[in-house]
Amino acid sequence: xxxxxxxxxxxxxxxxxxxxxxxxxxxxxxxxxxxxxxxxxxxxxxxxxxxxxxxxxxxxxxxxxxxxxxxxxxxxxxxxxxxxxxxxxxxxxxxxxxxxxxxxxxxxxxxxxxxxxxxxxxxxxxxxxxxxxxxxxxxxxxxxxxxxxxxxxxxxxxxxxxxxxxxxxxxxxxxxxxxxxxxxxxxxxxxxxxxxxxxxxxxxxxxxxxxxxxxxxxxxxxxx
Numbered sequence: 001x002x003x004x005x006x007x008x009x010x011x012x013x014x015x016x017x018x019x020x021x022x023x024x025x026x027x028x029x030x031x032x033x034x035x036x037x038x039x040x041x042x043x044x045x046x047x048x049x050x051x052x053x054x055x056x057x058x059x060x061x062x063x064x065x066x067x068x069x070x071x072x073x074x075x076x077x078x079x080x081x082x083x084x085x086x087x088x089x090x091x092x093x094x095x096x097x098x099x100x101x102x103x104x105x106x107x108x109x110x111x112x113x114x115x116x117x118x119x120x121x122x123x124x125x126x127x128x129x130x131x132x133x134x135x136x137x138x139x140x141x142x143x144x145x146x147x148x149x150x151x152x153x154x155x156x157x158x159x160x161x162x163x164x165x166x167x168x169x170x171x172x173x174x175x176x177x178x179x180x181x182x183x184x185x186x187x188x189x190x191x192x193x194x195x196x197x198x199x200x201x202x203x204x205x206x207x208x209x210x211x212x213x214x215x216x217x218x219x220x221x222x223x224x
Contacts, residue, residue: 024081028088029069032095036062038125039041039098047105047117058094063142065091102126110139115146 021033036059043055065087071077072084079087106127109118122129122136129136129152140153149157165167 022066022073024072025085025088027154028092032062032088033066033092035095035099035126039095041124042098042102042126045117045120049118055098057089062091099126113143115143119148119151122153
């Protein structure tokens with residue numbers, strides 16, 4: 001019964017509030033524990049399919065270490081503070097690695113115009129969006145017809161009246177893909193029709209010239 005209550009207590013601590021982290025070595029642990037859900041979300045992206053298993057193992061290790069941290073805080077742990085610290089250091093290296101890959105994916109998404117990856121990464125929580133606000137907004141306006149603005153971008157726009165006004169103005173100025181495609185088809189059809197009419201006119205004129213030439217030759221023969 002005691003063990004069941006203890007397990008239930010730790011489960012509550014782990015799941016009730018992501019900011020409720022173990023106190024031992026909190027400066028190091030908080031970064032790891034607060035990022036784990038965002039790193040976990042990376043494993044669900046198509047672009048990170050190769051990392052899926054590694055991310056799952058990492059998330060499991062973080063969960064287990066966090067539980068050990070709470071036990072250590074209550075002096076119920078089976079590991080020492082030194083062992084717990086070593087675990088945090090190892091997890092910190094992997095945390096930093098995933099942060100680097102997220103930053104690299106952010107840059108790569110813009111260089112290759114991978115709009116889905118761009119939206120996923122800026123909404124992952126692993127990118128300092130406030131620091132990169134101007135770059136994110138500039139890129140969004142450049143490709144606003146292709147990028148889903150929900151999440152970080154909409155938050156920027158809703159909190160900034162000038163940005164919202166600019167977005168509304170762009171909606172009026174820029175045409176949708178469907179409109180552009182329809183206009184393109186109309187232009188192609190109009191050009192084809194004009195080319196066909198021009199060709200028919202040239203053929204008709206050529207035919208008339210040939211008939212006129214034949215008549216003139218016939219008149220010369222009759223005159224002789």
